[in-house]
Structure formats: C-alpha cells, structure tokens
Amino acid sequence: MTDEILKTTPLNAAHRALGARMVGFGGYDMPVQYEGVLAEHRWTREHAGLFDVSHMGQCRISGEDAVAQFERFVPGDYAILKAGRQKYSLLLNADGGIMDDLMAGRPDHDGLYVVVNAGNKDADFAFLDANLQGDAKLTVLSDRALIAIQGPEAAEVMAAHEPVLAEFGFMDCARLVLFGVDCFVSRSGYTGEDGYEISVPNADAERIWNAILQDARVKPIGLGARDSLRLEAGLPLHGHDIDATTSPVEGALTFALSKSRKERADFNGAERILKELADGPSRVRVGLSVKEGAPAREGAEIADVDGNVIGKVTSGGPSPTLGRNIAMGYVPPTFAELGTELKVIVRGKPAAAEVVAMPFVAQRYYRKPKAV
Numbered sequence: 001m002t003d004e005i006l007k008t009t010p011l012n013a014a015h016r017a018l019g020a021r022m023v024g025f026g027g028y029d030m031p032v033q034y035e036g037v038l039a040e041h042r043w044t045r046e047h048a049g050l051f052d053v054s055h056m057g058q059c060r061i062s063g064e065d066a067v068a069q070f071e072r073f074v075p076g077d078y079a080i081l082k083a084g085r086q087k088y089s090l091l092l093n094a095d096g097g098i099m100d101d102l103m104a105g106r107p108d109h110d111g112l113y114v115v116v117n118a119g120n121k122d123a124d125f126a127f128l129d130a131n132l133q134g135d136a137k138l139t140v141l142s143d144r145a146l147i148a149i150q151g152p153e154a155a156e157v158m159a160a161h162e163p164v165l166a167e168f169g170f171m172d173c174a175r176l177v178l179f180g181v182d183c184f185v186s187r188s189g190y191t192g193e194d195g196y197e198i199s200v201p202n203a204d205a206e207r208i209w210n211a212i213l214q215d216a217r218v219k220p221i222g223l224g225a226r227d228s229l230r231l232e233a234g235l236p237l238h239g240h241d242i243d244a245t246t247s248p249v250e251g252a253l254t255f256a257l258s259k260s261r262k263e264r265a266d267f268n269g270a271e272r273i274l275k276e277l278a279d280g281p282s283r284v285r286v287g288l289s290v291k292e293g294a295p296a297r298e299g300a301e302i303a304d305v306d307g308n309v310i311g312k313v314t315s316g317g318p319s320p321t322l323g324r325n326i327a328m329g330y331v332p333p334t335f336a337e338l339g340t341e342l343k344v345i346v347r348g349k350p351a352a353a354e355v356v357a358m359p360f361v362a363q364r365y366y367r368k369p370k371a372v
Contacts, residue, residue, distance in 0.1 A: 009054035010145045010205040018220055026118030028055040030223055037224035041320045044193060044229060048151040049221035050212055057121025058141040058184075058199055059114050065134030066111035070104065073131070075248065075267050077258035083109050086173045086186050090248055090256050091116070091124060096269020097244040098251060100124050101236070103197075107175040107184050111136075115146070115197070117238050144184075145205035150195035150229075153217045155366065158196055160215070165196065169368035179208045191226065192233025192363040231326065232319050234287060234358030240298060241285060241314040241328055249276035250330070252285040252358075283311065283330040287358035288344065290316070290325035293351035296344035302329050303343045303350060310335055313344060321361045328358070 006029040015022065020031035031052065033040060043049055061070055067078045076089040086105020090098050100120040104112050116124045129138045149158060159166035162178050165185065173186035184199035200208050212218055227237070236242045242251045247269070254277070261267055265274060290296050295317045302311040316327030327344065335342060338357055343350040 007055075009052055010202040011052045011054060011147075011209055014206050014209055015052065015220070020220070020222060023223070025223055026055050028118065030055060031220070033222040033224045034220050037222070037228060038320050040219065040221045040225035041228050043219050044151045044191060044221055044225060045321060046152065048149055048153040048157050048195070048215075048218045049191075049225065050209065050218050051148040051150065051221050051226055052145075052209070053148050053197070054145040054205065055118035056146050057116040057118065057124060058144050058146060059116075059125060059128075060111060060139045060141060061114060061128070061132065061136055062111035062139065063135035063137050065132075065136040069132045069134060069136035070112055070114075071261070071267065073128075073268050074102075074104070075257045075261050075270075075273070076104075077260045078104065078106075078112065080260075081106055083107075084172055084174055086113075086171050086188065088256060090253065091127075092248075092268040093244055094268055096247045096272035098238070098242045098246050098248065098253075099127065099244050101238055101242065101253075103186070103188065105171075105173040105186060107173045107186070113173070113184055113199075119239055141199070143202055144199050145202050146197060146199050147205070147209060147212070148189050148195060148197045149212060149218065150189045150191040150193045150221075152194060152364065154193070154195040157212065157215050157217055161211075168196075170194075170365035179204065179211060181208075187366065190233075190235055191229035192235065192359060192361060192365075193229070194364055194366045228317060228320060231315055231317060231328070232321055232359065232361040233363055234328070234360060236285065236328070237315060247273055247276055247281065249273060250281045250283055250285065280333050282332065284333050284336045285314070285328060285330055286336050287356045287360060288313070288316075288327040288329060288342065288353045289356045289360075290327055290344055291352040291354065293325075293349065294346050295325045296327045296346050296351070296353070300327070300329075301345040302331055302353070303345060304335065305341050305343065307343065307350065309345075310342075319360060326360050327353070331355075
C-alpha cells in the first residue's frame with residue numbers, strides 16, 4: 001500500500017509557516033484550518049478571509065471561434081457577454097449531465113478566461129482540447145495561482161491596493177496590473193459573501209498572499225470554513241451535490257440556462273434538459289433544516305414522515321451562522337415543496353427535517369446600483 005503523492009500549490013510553504021493543518025483534497029496538499037473552522041467561518045462572515053484556491057484549474061480559450069465553440073458544451077449565452085463580465089455555467093455531457101460547474105468570463109477581448117474545479121480539471125481540459133473546433137484554442141494556465149478574498153470588508157481591503165476594484169460589481173472582471181504583476185481579477189467567489197478572486201503568477205503568489213495578510217482585517221481561511229460557508233449559501237459542490245449524472249434541472253440550477261440558448265437548443269444534452277423543464281425531473285435538489293439530533297452528513301437517507309426512504313443527503317453539517325443543522329439532498333418533486341416535513345436517518349435513527357428555501361443564509365454579493 002502506498003500513500004497518495006499530493007501536489008502542492010505555490011502557497012504550500014506559506015500555509016505551513018502559518019501552522020495550518022494540512023489534508024489531501026482534489027489531489028493537493030491543502031489547508032483545512034488554521035485556528036479552527038468555526039472561528040474562520042465567523043471571521044469571513046464578519047471581516048475578510050483569504051483562501052488559497054490555486055488547486056482549481058485555469059485556462060484561456062482563444063480564437064475567433066472561441067465563444068461559439070465553448071457554447072456547444074454550456075447552456076449560457078456567452079455571445080452577448082460584454083468584455084469585463086463573467087458568469088457561472090455548467091459543462092455538460094451529451095446526456096445533459098453536469099461534468100463540472102465553472103466560471104467563464106471576458107476580462108479582455110481575447111476569448112474567454114475559465115476556472116474549473118480541481119478534481120475535474122484534467123478531464124475538463126482533455127475534453128475541451130479534444131472537442132473544440134475551428135480556430136478555438138485551449139491554453140492551460142498552469143503557471144498561475146488563484147487567491148480568493150471573501151467577506152464584508154474584502155472590498156475595502158482590496159481598494160487599498162487598487163482603488164478601481166471598489167468600482168467592480170458582482171461578476172465584473174478585468175485583466176490588470178495588481179501588486180506589480182499581470183492579474184485576472186473578478187468580483188466573485190463561492191462563499192455567498194462579497195469578495196474577489198485573483199489569478200496571479202506562481203512566482204508572485206506568496207508575496208501577494210503575505211501582502212494581503214498584512215491588513216488586520218484579513219485572516220487565512222482553510223477548506224473547512226470554505227465548505228461550511230458554501231453550504232450556508234446553498235451552493236453545490238461538484239462530485240457531491242451535482243455530478244455527471246445530474247441535470248441542471250435536477251440540480252436546481254436552471255438560472256444557468258439562458259433563455260436564448262433554450263430557444264436554440266444547441267448545446268449538449270438540450271433534449272433531456274428541455275424535456276425535464278416541460279415535464280419535471282424525477283428528483284430535485286432541496287434544502288433541509290434538520291430539527292433534531294446530530295448533523296445529517298453526505299450519504300444519510302431522507303425519508304417521508306412514514307419512514308419510506310425517498311432520497312439521500314449530498315451535503316450537510318452545522319450552520320455556524322444559524323446555530324442549527326442544515327443539509328442539501330435529492331427528493332422526488334412531490335416532496336420538494338417548501339415546508340414539507342421529512343426525516344433524515346442519522347446513525348440509524350430518524351430525525352425530523354423540513355424542506356426550506358436556499359440559500360440558508362442570504363448571499364451578500366455587491367451589485368452596483370442601476371443607472372437612472
């Protein structure tokens with residue numbers, strides 16, 4: 001038996017210097033916590049947390065055909081996306097299953113900048129490289145690290161380094177010189193809080209990480225709090241809450257289906273997805289408030305009030321913000337109505353649960369006021 005050889009991000013030494021507890025995640029040696037998940041979760045909700053997300057995959061898709069080719073595999077309308085904007089989307093297989101969820105934007109006029117999940121990046125890049133046609137070209141940005149700063153004070157922190165960042169709204173993005181180097185910056189993240197994701201050259205990652213941490217409003221945050229934050233925000237984790245068998249309709253991600261693309265039905269899996277929109281799916285992702293007992297973790301069964309098993313929990317745990325246990329999972333649509341009483345089976349014991357709206361904790365993305 002051999003131990004898995006974990007890859008490291010350019011910030012590995014910085015995490016260890018800060019006393020982080022390290023774990024294997026997505027094939028990488030990553031910090032799960034520094035001073036404790038609960039404290040880090042609360043700090044991010046109240047101040048600004050700094051996350052190493054360099055294990056994620058970054059790439060460019062360039063060429064005159066870049067957008068048209070990318071749209072074959074995602075249901076979002078990128079042809080109308082203006083330079084300086086990005087959006088969340090789904091990489092779909094031929095059956096309409098979610099191969100990955102991703103962020104893709106136009107920080108400049110050179111095609112698309114795309115960020116995919118760590119565990120899927122090799123498969124995603126191989127898929128895109130094999131299937132992009134015309135002059136669309138995939139360039140994997142393995143020479144770049146990715147840092148996220150999240151929380152209500154993130155904007156003030158970053159504006160001190162570059163004032164123009166305060167003018168960004170949610171999902172604005174740009175290529176600009178920051179900390180003296182070429183960066184891709186977006187006002188986005190995966191915690192439900194306001195903040196930024198910053199792509200930086202590997203060689204400058206530790207210097208930039210340490211520079212941001214000089215601000216007393218910022219603390220380093222591990223994967224443990226990142227997971228509890230995204231759960232409270234009702235955000236799915238690929239490989240857990242969604243996977244290659246899950247459609248966007250089942251996954252409650254229909255907001256990622258652009259109206260124009262549904263009308264054209266010209267993307268992978270469109271037939272299945274449009275049929276589910278019309279007739280309803282066989283299952284759907286819901287939020288659950290667990291009213292008693294221990295947290296319902298991934299794999300726990302969901303039952304109706306009579307004890308009949310109808311689904312499974314895909315993510316779950318305590319909500320530090322709400323002070324109660326929450327979960328996400330899949331049930332038939334007849335059990336998905338808000339207020340429906342259900343049970344979760346934890347360690348062989350049924351516990352009362354209720355279907356509730358997601359996000360569990362209100363998202364606090366910054367959207368610029370509309371011009372009058």
